[in-house]
Every structure is written in structure tokens, then in C-alpha cells.
Amino acid sequence: MLANSMAMFLNFAVLLISRDLLVDASFVGPSCSTFQSRHSSAVLATPREEAEALIERARKMREEVAGLEGRPIEQVEAEAKAKRENRQQREEAAAASRQAKKEAVSERKTVNGSFLSVPETFDDQVYQAKQAVERACKEGVTRQVIRFALVPPGDVLNEDRQWPGGAQQMYREAAGPLTRELLRQVRVSPTNASGDTAATSWTNKPNVTSQDIWDFDGSAWVAATYEGTYNTIQAMVLPNTDNKYTLDIQGMSESLGMGQLLILVNPFWRDVESWGFNLLAPKAKALAQEIIFDSGFEETYVLLQKSIQGEDCIALKAFPYDWQLFAYAETDYWPYDQYIVHLGSTAEEPKSTDFVPLLQQREEFRLSKNMRQMQRMLKKDE
Structure with missing residues (x-):
């Protein structure tokens, strides 16, 4: 039981200490300085020495884990490396997915013209x-x-x-x-x-x-x-x-x-x-x-x-973009200026009925214009 607990602790410590960032001997950071200050008050180590010390400590901890579990050190190190590579692949895949979504939104706006704005002058x-x-x-x-x-x-x-x-x-x-x-x-x-x-x-x-x-x-x-x-x-x-x-x-x-x-x-x-x-x-x-x-x-x-x-x-x-649909909404601050809300796009010239569901979906138009004006008057009187 004690051996298993110790093994779990050492595994967790190995993952923390042997991260890719620490494997790079040129890394300089607060963790290195903290480690050095705790273990050597006489001489200040260089960044390379700090990194090498951490690498050596991680190696020894992997050896201890291998000894407790009765496995070869090579197997423990291979598993640690595989976990790092797997984590890196997941991070890269997530970053690629975010970039692809961003590009898809940008391309959609470029194709259908949703980047267009109302020319007010x-x-x-x-x-x-x-x-x-x-x-x-x-x-x-x-x-x-x-x-x-x-x-x-x-x-x-x-x-x-x-x-x-x-x-x-x-x-x-x-x-x-x-x-x-x-x-x-x-x-x-x-x-x-x-x-x-x-x-x-x-x-x-x-x-x-x-x-x-x-x-x-x-x-x-x-x-x-x-x-x-x-x-x-x-x-x-x-x-x-x-x-x-x-x-x-x-x-x-x-x-x-x-x-x-x-x-x-x-x-x-x-x-x-x-x-x-x-x-x-x-x-x-x-x-x-x-x-x-x-x-x-x-x-x-x-x-x-x-x-x-x-x-x-x-x-x-x-030309050549889709029809863009907009509506004017009012601000809640006196003197109640207006701003333009983009409702959506249609391939064909929109009918009045095309605007209705788009207006109903927006919080700005949940109430009728008369009701919104009445609410603003009541707020002004308060």
C-alpha cells in the first residue's frame, strides 16, 4: 500500500519536473531560481546548471519509480516521453481546430458579405x-x-x-x-x-x-x-x-x-x-x-x-454578395441615439416576412418600439 502511494506521488512529481520546458537547458524561470535558492545558499548557479540539476533530479525520481514498481528504467522513461508527446499533440490539435474555426468564420463573412455595413451618408x-x-x-x-x-x-x-x-x-x-x-x-x-x-x-x-x-x-x-x-x-x-x-x-x-x-x-x-x-x-x-x-x-x-x-x-x-439585413435599435441613454444591428443574410431579395423572425430573435427588439419608448420615459421620470 505504501509502495503504491509512493509510486503515485513520484509519478506525479516526475510529470511536473520533466515537462518539455524543463528539458530545454536554456530555460530560465522562477522555478529554477527557487530550486537553487533552497538547495544552495553559497553559490549562485547558472541557468544551464539549474536546468541540468532539475533534469538529473527527474532522472533519479524515475529510477525510484522503476525500482518501486519493478520495471526497467527505460520503460518508465518511454512512458513519460509518450505522455509528453501525447499532451503536445492534443494541444496542437486544439490550436489547429481553433484556427480552422476562425478561418471558416472569416471565409463565410467574405463569401456572403456579412462584413458589409450600412452606408449612412x-x-x-x-x-x-x-x-x-x-x-x-x-x-x-x-x-x-x-x-x-x-x-x-x-x-x-x-x-x-x-x-x-x-x-x-x-x-x-x-x-x-x-x-x-x-x-x-x-x-x-x-x-x-x-x-x-x-x-x-x-x-x-x-x-x-x-x-x-x-x-x-x-x-x-x-x-x-x-x-x-x-x-x-x-x-x-x-x-x-x-x-x-x-x-x-x-x-x-x-x-x-x-x-x-x-x-x-x-x-x-x-x-x-x-x-x-x-x-x-x-x-x-x-x-x-x-x-x-x-x-x-x-x-x-x-x-x-x-x-x-x-x-x-x-x-x-x-455585388457579388448576398443581401444583408439590418435594423435600427435605440440606446438606453438620453438623448437616445440609434445604432444599427445586423440581423442576417439572404441569397434572394428579402420580403418583409423574412425580417420578422430575425427581429424576434434579437433581445433589442423583444418589445415593440412603442413599448421600448414607454420604458425609457418611465426610467427618465424615476
């Missing part, structure tokens, strides 16, 4: 749209649709904004400035009819011009041209379902060729069903299907503001 939105347009062009998408959240220069996104002047005011104060600034910043290198890439010099800013289509509609063409090159970017702003816009898009697309960029900015349709049936233009829907929806126009940047169960929500699409 005019400039942020233009820059985010510019990046999406350029990424799409690199993938060969030269027929694009952009839907800005109409934020005038100097304003922020989540403001109660009205447009009593209709489309004319929307173009004058927001859609026009957003489009012109986007075309000033976009850098794409289109190809000509022969497939040659435009030798555009990005050191010179493009010449950006605007031309009204129908003033009462608030519609216009915005163009960016680079002097001395065939590089031209055209954007039609605020087109609607009138046949004139469909035919103008067809004419401009043919004039540019598929190698140059054509953008439709904030069109008033959502899909081909927006055309409906028009007695004056019975073929308008079929024409739109052919010229717009069958010609490769793709939504590359969209920023939608939605009200879902009284919550201010955002749906963001930036």
Missing part, C-alpha cells in the same frame, strides 16, 4: 456603390441596375424625408447628385468592338454631364467621358414604364456596345409585371422583357429602407 453610399459597380464590371456585367437610398448631400440615411415635389425633386436633390458623383468615381476599363481594353488614364477625372429626358418625370441621362479615349459610361436616372424609356435604353445599349457600361439608376419598376397592360402600348410589357430583362441588366447595388412591424429596417445588396 451620401459619400459612404457612393463609395459602396462604386465598389459594387467595379466588381461587377470585372466579372463582365456591363448592364447594371442601381437603386440608391435617396440621400441628399450632407444628409444621413435614417431621416424622415418627404418629396412633395415628386420625381423632379428626387432627381434634383438626391438621385442626380448621387449618380453624378458615382460616375466621377467609378473606374472601369471597357472594351471596344474588337475586344480591346480601353487605354484610359485614371489620372484625369472624367467629364460628367447631365441631360434631361423629360423634365416633368425628373428623368435624365448622366454621362462620364474620358478625353482621348472611347471610354464612356452612361446612366439613365429615374426611368419609368413609358415606352420612350424602353426604346431609349435599347438605342443607348446598341450605341455603346456590350463592352461599355450602361446603368439604370432608381428605375420606377420592380419587375416586368410593373408594366401591366396598356391599351395605348399593348406590346410594352413584351418589349421591356426583351430589351431590359432579357438583355442582362443585373442589380449590382441596392439600398432599401423598410418599415417592418414598426422597426426601421435596411436591406443591402452589393
Whole structure:
């Protein structure tokens, strides 16, 4: 019984003393200093001597264990080495697992776009749209649709904004400035009819011009041209379902060729069903299907503001990533500022019903906005 207890104690001591750290003769640490101070008050040992003393002590303890258990010293040392190697392998495997999980999360964010944030200012939105347009062009998408959240220069996104002047005011104060600034910043290198890439010099800013289509509609063409090159970017702003816009898009697309960029900015349709049936233009829907929806126009940047169960929500699409869903929550501190909560991602454009379960899962939206406001008022009065 005593021999077994002694053996267990010595085994434990061997494991502690013969750790990898102590096997390294260059190790210097407090345990070495403590050991030396207890066993030699006359002479201070060097770090190498301290390490060698510990190694020697561990060897003797293994010999004692081998003697008590009646086993060869080689077997005891082999077992100790195997335990150290096994522990090291477990630690390395755990570290590799943690790193793999970290990389998987990072890759998932990169693939689905969950790293994207809501652009709350005019400039942020233009820059985010510019990046999406350029990424799409690199993938060969030269027929694009952009839907800005109409934020005038100097304003922020989540403001109660009205447009009593209709489309004319929307173009004058927001859609026009957003489009012109986007075309000033976009850098794409289109190809000509022969497939040659435009030798555009990005050191010179493009010449950006605007031309009204129908003033009462608030519609216009915005163009960016680079002097001395065939590089031209055209954007039609605020087109609607009138046949004139469909035919103008067809004419401009043919004039540019598929190698140059054509953008439709904030069109008033959502899909081909927006055309409906028009007695004056019975073929308008079929024409739109052919010229717009069958010609490769793709939504590359969209920023939608939605009200879902009284919550201010955002749906963001930036090519080539998934739709990102957000909602505004309020702080609990006066004057009650707002902050943005990322709810999740969807591959397809989200419906209102897609937001509801995501909102319900978040503690910030457990209560309705009215109830949250009432609670804050009560706290303020206390």
C-alpha cells in the first residue's frame, strides 16, 4: 500500500519536473531560481546548471519509480516521453481546430458579405456603390441596375424625408447628385468592338454631364467621358414604364456596345409585371422583357429602407454578395441615439416576412418600439 502511494506521488512529481520546458537547458524561470535558492545558499548557479540539476533530479525520481514498481528504467522513461508527446499533440490539435474555426468564420463573412455595413451618408453610399459597380464590371456585367437610398448631400440615411415635389425633386436633390458623383468615381476599363481594353488614364477625372429626358418625370441621362479615349459610361436616372424609356435604353445599349457600361439608376419598376397592360402600348410589357430583362441588366447595388412591424429596417445588396439585413435599435441613454444591428443574410431579395423572425430573435427588439419608448420615459421620470 505504501509502495503504491509512493509510486503515485513520484509519478506525479516526475510529470511536473520533466515537462518539455524543463528539458530545454536554456530555460530560465522562477522555478529554477527557487530550486537553487533552497538547495544552495553559497553559490549562485547558472541557468544551464539549474536546468541540468532539475533534469538529473527527474532522472533519479524515475529510477525510484522503476525500482518501486519493478520495471526497467527505460520503460518508465518511454512512458513519460509518450505522455509528453501525447499532451503536445492534443494541444496542437486544439490550436489547429481553433484556427480552422476562425478561418471558416472569416471565409463565410467574405463569401456572403456579412462584413458589409450600412452606408449612412451620401459619400459612404457612393463609395459602396462604386465598389459594387467595379466588381461587377470585372466579372463582365456591363448592364447594371442601381437603386440608391435617396440621400441628399450632407444628409444621413435614417431621416424622415418627404418629396412633395415628386420625381423632379428626387432627381434634383438626391438621385442626380448621387449618380453624378458615382460616375466621377467609378473606374472601369471597357472594351471596344474588337475586344480591346480601353487605354484610359485614371489620372484625369472624367467629364460628367447631365441631360434631361423629360423634365416633368425628373428623368435624365448622366454621362462620364474620358478625353482621348472611347471610354464612356452612361446612366439613365429615374426611368419609368413609358415606352420612350424602353426604346431609349435599347438605342443607348446598341450605341455603346456590350463592352461599355450602361446603368439604370432608381428605375420606377420592380419587375416586368410593373408594366401591366396598356391599351395605348399593348406590346410594352413584351418589349421591356426583351430589351431590359432579357438583355442582362443585373442589380449590382441596392439600398432599401423598410418599415417592418414598426422597426426601421435596411436591406443591402452589393455585388457579388448576398443581401444583408439590418435594423435600427435605440440606446438606453438620453438623448437616445440609434445604432444599427445586423440581423442576417439572404441569397434572394428579402420580403418583409423574412425580417420578422430575425427581429424576434434579437433581445433589442423583444418589445415593440412603442413599448421600448414607454420604458425609457418611465426610467427618465424615476
